[in-house]
Amino acid sequence: MGNVVIDVMLKPEILDPQGQAVNGALPRLGFDQFTDVRQGKRFLLTVDGEVTDEVLEAARKAAETLLSNPVIEDVVSVRAEQDVDASRAEQDEKDPGR
Amino acid sequence: MGNVVIDVMLKPEILDPQGQAVNGALPRLGFDQFTDVRQGKRFLLTVDGEVTDEVLEAARKAAETLLSNPVIEDVVSVRAEQDVDASRAEQDEKDPGR
Amino acid sequence: MKVGVVTFPGSLDDRDAARAVRAVGGEPVSLWHGDADLRGVDAVILPGGFSYGDYLRCGAIARFAPVMDQLVPAAKGGLPVLGICNGFQVLTESHLLPGALIRNDHRKFNCVDTRLRVENAQTAWTSDFEQGQEITIVLKNGEGGFVADERTLDELEGEGRVVFRYVVPEGGRNPNGSYRHIAGITNERGNVVGLMPHPEHCVEEGYGPSLDGLPFFTSILKQVVNA
Amino acid sequence: MSTSTASSSTGHVPHVDTVGNAGATPDHEQPWLELGLKEDEYQRIRDILDRRPTSAELAMYSVMWSEHCSYKSSKVHFKHFADNTTEEMREKLLVGIGENAGVVDIGDGWAVTFKVESHNHPSYVEPYQGAATGVGGIVRDIMSMGARPIAVMDPLRFGNLNHPDTQRVLPGVVAGVGGYGNCLGLPNIGGEVVFDDCYQGNPLVNALCVGAMRREDIHLAKASGAGNKVILFGAKTGGDGIGGVSVLASETFEEGGPAKRPAVQVGDPFAEKVLIECCLDLYKAKVVDGIQDLGGAGLSCATSELASNGDGGMQVELDLVPLRDASLRPEEILMSESQERMMAVVEPAKLDEFMEICRRWDVEATVIGEVTEGDHLVITWHGEVIVDVPPRSVAHDGPVYHRPLERPAYLDSLQENATGSLAKPTTGDELKADLLTLLASPNLCDKSWVTDQYDRYVLGNTALAMPDDSGVVRVDEETGRGVAVSTDCNGRFAKLDPYAGAQLALAEAYRNVATVGATPLAITDCLNFGSPEDTGVMWQFEQAVMGIAEGCRELGVPVTGGNVSFYNQTGDVAIHPTPVIGVLGVMDDVARRTPSGWKTPGQVIYLLGTTRDELDGGEWAHVRHGHLGGRPPKVDLAAERLLGEILVNASRDGLVDAAHDLSDGGLAVALAEATMRNGVGARVWLDAVCERDGIDAFTALFSESTARVVVAVPRSEEVRFTDMCTARGQVHARIGVVDDQTDGIDVQGQFAVTLDELREAHTRTLPAVFGE
Numbered sequence A, B: 001m002g003n004v005v006i007d008v009m010l011k012p013e014i015l016d017p018q019g020q021a022v023n024g025a026l027p028r029l030g031f032d033q034f035t036d037v038r039q040g041k042r043f044l045l046t047v048d049g050e051v052t053d054e055v056l057e058a059a060r061k062a063a064e065t066l067l068s069n070p071v072i073e074d075v076v077s078v079r080a081e082q083d084v085d086a087s088r089a090e091q092d093e094k095d096p097g098r
Numbered sequence C: 001m002k003v004g005v006v007t008f009p010g011s012l013d014d015r016d017a018a019r020a021v022r023a024v025g026g027e028p029v030s031l032w033h034g035d036a037d038l039r040g041v042d043a044v045i046l047p048g049g050f051s052y053g054d055y056l057r058c059g060a061i062a063r064f065a066p067v068m069d070q071l072v073p074a075a076k077g078g079l080p081v082l083g084i085c086n087g088f089q090v091l092t093e094s095h096l097l098p099g100a101l102i103r104n105d106h107r108k109f110n111c112v113d114t115r116l117r118v119e120n121a122q123t124a125w126t127s128d129f130e131q132g133q134e135i136t137i138v139l140k141n142g143e144g145g146f147v148a149d150e151r152t153l154d155e156l157e158g159e160g161r162v163v164f165r166y167v168v169p170e171g172g173r174n175p176n177g178s179y180r181h182i183a184g185i186t187n188e189r190g191n192v193v194g195l196m197p198h199p200e201h202c203v204e205e206g207y208g209p210s211l212d213g214l215p216f217f218t219s220i221l222k223q224v225v226n227a
Numbered sequence D: 001m002s003t004s005t006a007s008s009s010t011g012h013v014p015h016v017d018t019v020g021n022a023g024a025t026p027d028h029e030q031p032w033l034e035l036g037l038k039e040d041e042y043q044r045i046r047d048i049l050d051r052r053p054t055s056a057e058l059a060m061y062s063v064m065w066s067e068h069c070s071y072k073s074s075k076v077h078f079k080h081f082a083d084n085t086t087e088e089m090r091e092k093l094l095v096g097i098g099e100n101a102g103v104v105d106i107g108d109g110w111a112v113t114f115k116v117e118s119h120n121h122p123s124y125v126e127p128y129q130g131a132a133t134g135v136g137g138i139v140r141d142i143m144s145m146g147a148r149p150i151a152v153m154d155p156l157r158f159g160n161l162n163h164p165d166t167q168r169v170l171p172g173v174v175a176g177v178g179g180y181g182n183c184l185g186l187p188n189i190g191g192e193v194v195f196d197d198c199y200q201g202n203p204l205v206n207a208l209c210v211g212a213m214r215r216e217d218i219h220l221a222k223a224s225g226a227g228n229k230v231i232l233f234g235a236k237t238g239g240d241g242i243g244g245v246s247v248l249a250s251e252t253f254e255e256g257g258p259a260k261r262p263a264v265q266v267g268d269p270f271a272e273k274v275l276i277e278c279c280l281d282l283y284k285a286k287v288v289d290g291i292q293d294l295g296g297a298g299l300s301c302a303t304s305e306l307a308s309n310g311d312g313g314m315q316v317e318l319d320l321v322p323l324r325d326a327s328l329r330p331e332e333i334l335m336s337e338s339q340e341r342m343m344a345v346v347e348p349a350k351l352d353e354f355m356e357i358c359r360r361w362d363v364e365a366t367v368i369g370e371v372t373e374g375d376h377l378v379i380t381w382h383g384e385v386i387v388d389v390p391p392r393s394v395a396h397d398g399p400v401y402h403r404p405l406e407r408p409a410y411l412d413s414l415q416e417n418a419t420g421s422l423a424k425p426t427t428g429d430e431l432k433a434d435l436l437t438l439l440a441s442p443n444l445c446d447k448s449w450v451t452d453q454y455d456r457y458v459l460g461n462t463a464l465a466m467p468d469d470s471g472v473v474r475v476d477e478e479t480g481r482g483v484a485v486s487t488d489c490n491g492r493f494a495k496l497d498p499y500a501g502a503q504l505a506l507a508e509a510y511r512n513v514a515t516v517g518a519t520p521l522a523i524t525d526c527l528n529f530g531s532p533e534d535t536g537v538m539w540q541f542e543q544a545v546m547g548i549a550e551g552c553r554e555l556g557v558p559v560t561g562g563n564v565s566f567y568n569q570t571g572d573v574a575i576h577p578t579p580v581i582g583v584l585g586v587m588d589d590v591a592r593r594t595p596s597g598w599k600t601p602g603q604v605i606y607l608l609g610t611t612r613d614e615l616d617g618g619e620w621a622h623v624r625h626g627h628l629g630g631r632p633p634k635v636d637l638a639a640e641r642l643l644g645e646i647l648v649n650a651s652r653d654g655l656v657d658a659a660h661d662l663s664d665g666g667l668a669v670a671l672a673e674a675t676m677r678n679g680v681g682a683r684v685w686l687d688a689v690c691e692r693d694g695i696d697a698f699t700a701l702f703s704e705s706t707a708r709v710v711v712a713v714p715r716s717e718e719v720r721f722t723d724m725c726t727a728r729g730q731v732h733a734r735i736g737v738v739d740d741q742t743d744g745i746d747v748q749g750q751f752a753v754t755l756d757e758l759r760e761a762h763t764r765t766l767p768a769v770f771g772e
């Protein structure tokens, strides 16, 4: 069983009320290091077998036709899940204080 | 200027109506290779300087207190943006047919 | 009797909740999200609406308002609190009530008159109902699906803390996909109640589908007077 | 939230086209054509300024002189409205056409404002955001009059229900209307959902808002009093809706083009909700001297209109505008259509209080200029003058076209092709089958898939909403005084005869308001048409305007304002002319409104009005034969007026318990709707009506003759009711009785149809296409 992760974000020039709301709330909770917040979507698509190039290509097509609205959103990444886990593990190592 | 990416997904046992809807729509559009879809959130937090360990730690706290609800959601990753770009570039290379 | 009604930015049904309090002879007191002050009220209503636009998650940002810093300990100490719709969402986000409310299973906002069964007529807000009574109350939300893990659900049922259930024909679907048809719940003490439907829209002849919302407000009136 | 801000570009100020520069470079080529200006219009700007415009000025003129903002093709026809407004009508108006929205007096010191507007094209491009910002825009118009918005409505038109693109557009539009309106806390109390192939590439998304205030609280859009501050408040300005204007910005860029600018606007209903509450607090504190919403043409419109309606000039420092996107150029800032912004004119002494109220609501407010002694609008960018114009020339003295018009040649053959030759049902079974087919058809089917997505209860004042004939809301909580509103238009009728079609829309909305027991007071209209450059379309437009104007005079209700939407066409093919009319009526106690469904067994059903053989353009011909031809039903406004009086009196005196107007699908559909409403059946007989009006059962059931309603009369009131009708000359016939023993409707001698059959047909259509 394999997974494909697709990330979709509002285009940078498009107003993001949700991100704005988070941005407004963070300082009130004492988080003042962040200057901006944007909120997007993350899709996790599962396939029965391996994530082949064909699967990725299909995922990319789905991302562009169904999962995003090209008028206001960008597909920022389509990748096999392993990549994420890898980067996550790496990250966790960097910061043992978690 | 640096970015932190935070990924939040509904816990596997929680109903995901949006993911279900995508899941139902994919085969109708000819995508029949996917067996399941889950939809989550992706946050992009911007900081003025570099993404230090302190920044990551703050992001992790924000993710756990504000950006996710532990009753229904998991924070699946908190990382500096570079990781994403790297994995994305790598991905793109893997699939030159894009 | 003074019943506080909290206004968050984006609260919508605060005026309606105040009107309902007035309808039974109570005195509504408006509470401002930014003031860490409950103004000596005897009970509090967290009204419906879209606090902070319901961005991020419903009720997630409102939970951190200064007024909540006062309300959470007061509720834990027994102050009667009713969370209606968005107010219910704020209560779950604040962990005063268990579970969470997610997107309706059909993914649409849904405004319908709905039948509820009163499963617990002993809480501060439901004592004027009969146990098992069926009532008609306005339901209107986009994220009203009540979810919790199995253990929590069993616990809620075991302790009689499910206060309202959607009346659904055998094998049928409820209006938002709530687990076990749950429309409203209470805490262990029975002073904090949250529900998705809107009793404040059912208190005036000619302006709503029924008068079945009135007992919520008469219940609290008696409770406070007797306390 | 201060009087200055660092959010605009800092340090390096790129080159801008100043007034000095424009004077020195008269021959500089300008992209007026790309901006939609005609050569003579560009020349006119040069004549007004006596030099070439700066690029910022060109931006302002081009957008303000666009069809959308200047009404250049329609203006000349508005004289029909003025010419037909009598003294009686004018008395009801506190504010008339020309302001952001008209205001009518509803008595007891209350004033009500309402207006309908289109957001058609944006909703086709991006259905959710287009529809959402359409609602947001009309609500700000209502707020700018000083009113609290109290309800919204959404007349919608889509292409074929089964076309794949309808499945993209409709759910998005409905979710957008609901997403925005629900989040604002405004009850949606009605609207329309109409399907017709002619709207396939041009869906119509019209939005109406109603607001209420005390008479003395009316505010106007004007900048007066030299030294008064000009404040921009609400959301930051971004690149929203700029699209084409970027050609200008690219002009002034030294290297490369401008960043990509979105042509779609994204709404933030939460920001608008907070803005509403903030404005209401500002009005209450009496710190606002003049106010204007920012809608189409953004700051260009707000500054020039405020200045031109005032008694002085205005000076604005554009670099003080808080930006969401620091790379925006001055031309773009002037034209940005970012949502959720307002502009106020405030006396210096009240500035602190103004700012304090904004702070309480967390609304960003910035002083960006002030009212000046002169008579020019002067806009600077980091100290350099980039605009120096007479504001009237921008806002009001735009070009006026007398576009050629001509009755289309196709009309004769269209009108000759009447329904007379179509095959009609004759047996009872055939009649029943046609009724069920009609009830299931896209235009007549149950619309709750749509309307359940709208909050109709919020604010707690809704006395009637969908699916009743009008939305009814209480304005005064003490007395119950309130208003009823209905919107209507049958585009097929307007296609067959635009003058009559417009009057039929007016008549139907008027009748719907009277049916619930309210006295019609005033109208607003949204005129959706094809291209004004098409002589046939222009002729339709003139006909419709005349129809409305003359119809309003006959009914004694003034036009308070409205909106024109041209260019709704795909290639050469225009939509049916669609003049949507919204009628507003008043009731002294809305608790007494008459609902559309009957409830009480034994009550007597009367049909008011005369039925003629009028099926052309009607729903039966459309659904059963896909036929459009002939002439629309006869307009009889005197009959409508009389019927209205009967209905209002009957409601006031408690003579009727239910009333439902007859329109699309005729008597058959009205009976079915009144039966399904509460699930209480009826026995009906048609013989007397057939005999009196000289028609057959089919015509009695499906004709769409106007000025008709069915009412349910308590037995105890029957004599008083019929006496009233007789005394006033109202045609009436006893056609049935409410009967809970009858399952559904029993049309005696013809057919019986059960409640299940009716509901099965009526409720399945939209869920079958869009999902449960």
Ligand SMILES: Nc1ncnc2c1ncn2[C@@H]1O[C@H](COP(=O)(O)OP(=O)(O)O)[C@@H](O)[C@H]1O
Pocket (backbone or CB within 6 Å): D153, D154, D155, D156, D188, D189, D190, D191, D192, D193, D447, D450, D451, D454, D465, D466, D467, D468, D469, D470, D471, D487, D488, D512, D661, D663, D664
């Ligand atoms: N888009 C909509 N939004 C809100 N209400 C709607 C909408 N479309 C239809 N309705 C409501 O559904 C009911 C039936 O609509 P319609 O058949 O067009 O009424 P009528 O023929 O009386 O004008 C009315 O109450 C109308 O206001």
Ligand SMILES: [Mg+2]
Pocket (backbone or CB within 6 Å): D468, D469, D512, D660, D661, D662, D663
């Ligand atoms: Mg009607």
